[in-house]
Amino acid sequence: MVQLLAFGDTREAVALVAALAEALAEHAAAIAQPGAARLRSLFDEANSAYALVNDLLGPDLLLKIEDTQACQKGFGSEEGSLSAAAMGGVFSGAAGERLAAVASVVLARLLPEMARLLQGLLQVVLQGQVEPKHELLGALRSDLSCFVFTFPWVAAAAARSTGLWGETEQQQRGTGSDDCSNGAGGNASDDTASWRQLLLVEMRLPALLGAALELLLERVSRREGRAAAAAVAGSSDIQEERYQNVLTWTLVVLATWVPAELGRVVAAADRAEAAGRPRGGHLPSTALLRAVLGPGGCRADPELLAAVEAACAGAGPRQVPTIIEPAICEPVVLCSAVLLSPTRARELTSD
16 A cells, blocks of 8 residues: 555545545544434444554554655754664655655545544443443554554644754745645644644544543553453553553653643643543543553653643653653654645645
């Protein structure tokens, strides 16, 4: 699939992404109907559609952009940057630009519909409308983990649009350029607003991040409650570790690159909690974050909790996190340089 997107016709690839987005929107609308008949059947169909799209155009597509020569620019100090030789690009020139353009459309057009459907699937299960609840939640946790994994790419692009790693792409290339640069042909402040809108609203970060944290607590609680039973072994433990690592990585990125946005999300969750909704209604409230990251939490990490709380208290963005190795962030930062702004990406669907 990645090869087809890189070397095929961009308009056809964009049309495919748009068609998949419309199909997911139909599934989301179907399972959201109050008292929908055949709900279990509709749920299974929607879940299968989500899994298919996730396999075709999920996080793996974003990871492949790391192989493009367009991403081989380096960032930060000379000591901390990646060279073109180190990146070893596979998709070069026009192929790399096409792949980045299509990936931008996936982010701007497809991921919002994936988020809407995933949230709908979770709500149907959590409300007990389909059974067996815990078995279905176990399957959805994998989908949720994959989706949360995409947040850092959008956060990096939002941070880049503000000039966090130096000049914005528009300043480097010229405001009126017509290439595949981040936000080419637009206004830098508009690009920043469009990335924030995508991350916080369209990709439903508050609800899905909150759900991911709640499901982590629920899983740990269930396992502790049956401590006398046989422990979950092998691949399940590996999957659980991956799930927790994705959540940790995402929180590190948000607290480092878009702390103001994270602070607003947590503040809104705290207000909802104060109004009587338990833990902000699966929103990432301070109480939920402390239950996960605080002393005695299921993923206790005092340093990360301190970084999150500092972000909520008004700490400014930083180029690289202090909690994890900067090299881990470099591929995502490099890739953010070749992504089109959501506004420009959506224009490709109407060209």
